[in-house]
Amino acid sequence: YHGIPKSYFEKGDPYQCYCQKTTRLIREKFSKIEIKTTFQSRFGPQEWLKPYTDKTLEELPKQGIKNLLVICPGFASDCVETLEEISIQGKETFFENGGKNFDLIPCLNDDVSHINLFHKLIEERIIN
Numbered sequence: 375y376h377g378i379p380k381s382y383f384e385k386g387d388p389y390q391c392y393c394q395k396t397t398r399l400i401r402e403k404f405s406k407i408e409i410k411t412t413f414q415s416r417f418g419p420q421e422w423l424k425p426y427t428d429k430t431l432e433e434l435p436k437q438g439i440k441n442l443l444v445i446c447p448g449f450a451s452d453c454v455e456t457l458e459e460i461s462i463q464g465k466e467t468f469f470e471n472g473g474k475n476f477d478l479i480p481c482l483n484d485d486v487s488h489i490n491l492f493h494k495l496i497e498e499r500i501i502n
Contacts, residue, residue, distance in 0.1 A: 375393040375396075375411065375412070375413050375414075375423075375446070375447070375448035376413065376414060376415050376448050376449070376455060377413035377414055377415055377416045377422040377423045377426070378390075378413075378422065378423055379418075379420050379421070379422055379423075380420070380421045380422055380423055380424075381420060381421075383423060390423055393411060393413075393448060394411060396447050396448070397409060397411045397447075400445075400447065410425070410430065411425075412425050412426065412427040412430045413425070413426060413427060414426065414427035414428065414455060414459055414460065415455045415459060427459075427460065427464060428459075428463070428464065428467060431464045431467045431468045431471075431473075432467050432468075432471050433471075434468065434471075434473065435468060435471040435472030435473040436471060436472065439473075440472065440473055440474040440475065441473075441474060441475040441476075442468060442473060442475065442476050442477070443477050443478075443479065444460060444464070444476070444477070444478045444479065445478075445479045446460065446478075446479075446481060449481045450481060450482060450483075450488070451481050451482070451483045451484070452480055452481045452483055456478070456480075456481060460478060461478045464476075465478075
């Protein structure tokens with residue numbers, strides 16, 4: 375998930391709660407797979423939500439996790455965070471620290487079912 379400054383959460387921003395709920399729902403569907411929530415794209419001097427994605431990708435191979443499948447449910451479409459920070463830099467970090475297999479599931483992007491979902495959600499919001 376994209377990160378936010380920790381101070382936002384401490385002031386009541388529910389973003390982290392939504393991320394954790396999304397991960398919980400994914401875990402319920404895929405209960406045989408270990409799933410971790412991480413946050414990326416931090417900048418500036420303040421602390422951001424943890425665990426940080428880059429630090430996690432560094433540590434996983436050291437913990438014996440050599441094969442990784444990454445999904446970015448907090449992103450509707452691929453962007454610099456998913457394509458550059460995770461798919462390129464994150465993959466390099468994972469391999470440099472002993473990882474063997476790394477794959478990234480692309481975001482939904484302009485898939486017709488994704489567009490239809492947005493249309494339905496907007497339509498319901500306008501009608502209700």
